Amino acid sequence: MSKIELKGKTILVTGAAGFIGSNLVKRLYNDVKDVTVIGIDNMNDYYDVRLKEARLEELSVHPSFVFVRGSIADKAIITEIFEKYKPQIVVNLAAQAGVRYSITNPDAYIESNLIGFYNILEACRHSYDNGATGVEHLVYASSSSVYGSNKKVPYSTDDKVDNPVSLYAATKKSNELLAHAYSKLYNIPSTGLRFFTVYGPAGRPDMAYFGFTNKLRKGKTIQIFNYGNCKRDFTYVDDIVEGVVRVMQKAPDKVTGEDGLPLPPYAVYNIGNNQPENLLDFVTILQEELIRAGVLPEDYDFEAHKELVPMQPGDVPVTYADTTALERDFGFKPSTSLRTGLRKFAEWYKEFYM
Numbered sequence: 252m253s254k255i256e257l258k259g260k261t262i263l264v265t266g267a268a269g270f271i272g273s274n275l276v277k278r279l280y281n282d283v284k285d286v287t288v289i290g291i292d293n294m295n296d297y298y299d300v301r302l303k304e305a306r307l308e309e310l311s312v313h314p315s316f317v318f319v320r321g322s323i324a325d326k327a328i329i330t331e332i333f334e335k336y337k338p339q340i341v342v343n344l345a346a347q348a349g350v351r352y353s354i355t356n357p358d359a360y361i362e363s364n365l366i367g368f369y370n371i372l373e374a375c376r377h378s379y380d381n382g383a384t385g386v387e388h389l390v391y392a393s394s395s396s397v398y399g400s401n402k403k404v405p406y407s408t409d410d411k412v413d414n415p416v417s418l419y420a421a422t423k424k425s426n427e428l429l430a431h432a433y434s435k436l437y438n439i440p441s442t443g444l445r446f447f448t449v450y451g452p453a454g455r456p457d458m459a460y461f462g463f464t465n466k467l468r469k470g471k472t473i474q475i476f477n478y479g480n481c482k483r484d485f486t487y488v489d490d491i492v493e494g495v496v497r498v499m500q501k502a503p504d505k506v507t508g509e510d511g512l513p514l515p516p517y518a519v520y521n522i523g524n525n526q527p528e529n530l531l532d533f534v535t536i537l538q539e540e541l542i543r544a545g546v547l548p549e550d551y552d553f554e555a556h557k558e559l560v561p562m563q564p565g566d567v568p569v570t571y572a573d574t575t576a577l578e579r580d581f582g583f584k585p586s587t588s589l590r591t592g593l594r595k596f597a598e599w600y601k602e603f604y605m
């Protein structure tokens with residue numbers, strides 16, 4: 252792998268007002284000397300825009316941070332950003348996320364995840380025009396949802412993922428395919444990251460732990476599927492960001508194949524925790540931490556607000572990531588315990604909403 256120095260570089264982060272994107276920008280400014288980050292986000296209202304604004308406000312303290320409000324699906328904007336700032340590293344996190352929303356709003360997925368990603372690839376390709384050094388590494392978000400209803404666990408990047416069960420998953424798998432073709436044709440070093448459930452402060456309100464919290468706070472009952480005997484991988488956002496920053500610094504090598512043509516400098520990794528947690532344990536810790544942070548009252552009767560229900564059709568009882576490749580190549584190992592991570596979420600929630 253080729254080592255990439257981040258110091259002094261210009262880095263484009265798409266989806267910079269998003270959950271993972273904003274945390275990544277924060278980390279880059281904290282850890283990397285003389286870095287310039289260009290962030291783009293269309294600030295769409297898929298979830299509470301105040302969250303995106305609050306995240307951006309935190310980033311605005313960095314004088315060299317440039318924020319562009321616009322869509323990656325707008326080719327003119329992307330071309331202009333690449334021509335003006337010449338980013339050397341690109342991290343594409345902008346996307347329409349969520350599996351359920353893709354049933355009612357398919358357009359958003361085609362626009363952001365396919366057209367948007369295609370524009371990023373085209374811009375990377377043209378960054379080498381006229382012998383320019385151009386983009387040294389493109390890192391982009393894929394998703395664990397590409398594994399669909401695969402039965403074999405842990406999920407491995409060697410598994411077949413040709414049977415997506417949602418439009419969201421189909422767009423993410425397509426991103427990997429498009430990246431492969433562009434890496435092969437134009438020698439763009441690219442690394443796709445299949446994220447598994449990421450949680451933390453200022454996280455995404457469409458995710459289960461956040462939805463549970465909103466419901467419990469309003470005195471509603473939460474439903475726990477398969478009587479709580481589901482196992483899922485949860486990764487704390489700081490750990491994920493640590494992994495992304497490590498990946499950014501090592502790009503797949505450009506090598507020539509036997510036919511004299513370049514082999515695609517292309518890689519895909521799982522990025523998750525490799526430690527599936529029982530859903531019922533997760534919810535119990537969440538509830539304890541919500542009480543501790545003062546989101547729920549001291550005498551909260553959790554038993555009265557949880558309903559254990561059977562499995563939903565199509566649900567998979569255990570999903571988690573095989574992360575051996577990420578550990579081998581980048582020394583990545585998440586270290587935040589569920590209790591520590593949920594404590595930070597609960598404290599943030601109290602501060603932000605109450």
Ligand SMILES: NC(=O)c1ccc[n+]([C@@H]2O[C@H](COP(=O)([O-])OP(=O)(O)OC[C@H]3O[C@@H](n4cnc5c(N)ncnc54)[C@H](O)[C@@H]3O)[C@@H](O)[C@H]2O)c1
Pocket residue numbers: 265266267268269270271272291292293294295303321322323324343344345346347348349362363367392393394395445446447448449450455
């Ligand atoms: N959080 C997770 O658990 C998880 C799991 C799997 C994959 N992912 C992927 O990781 C990436 C980041 O996820 P996140 O959790 O931070 O989600 P997020 O929704 O908080 O962040 C995505 C950001 O992209 C922006 N965006 C959407 N379409 C855009 C467009 N066309 N142009 C510009 N900006 C646009 C949104 O406004 C949002 O701020 C996404 O690609 C997502 O699919 C996340």
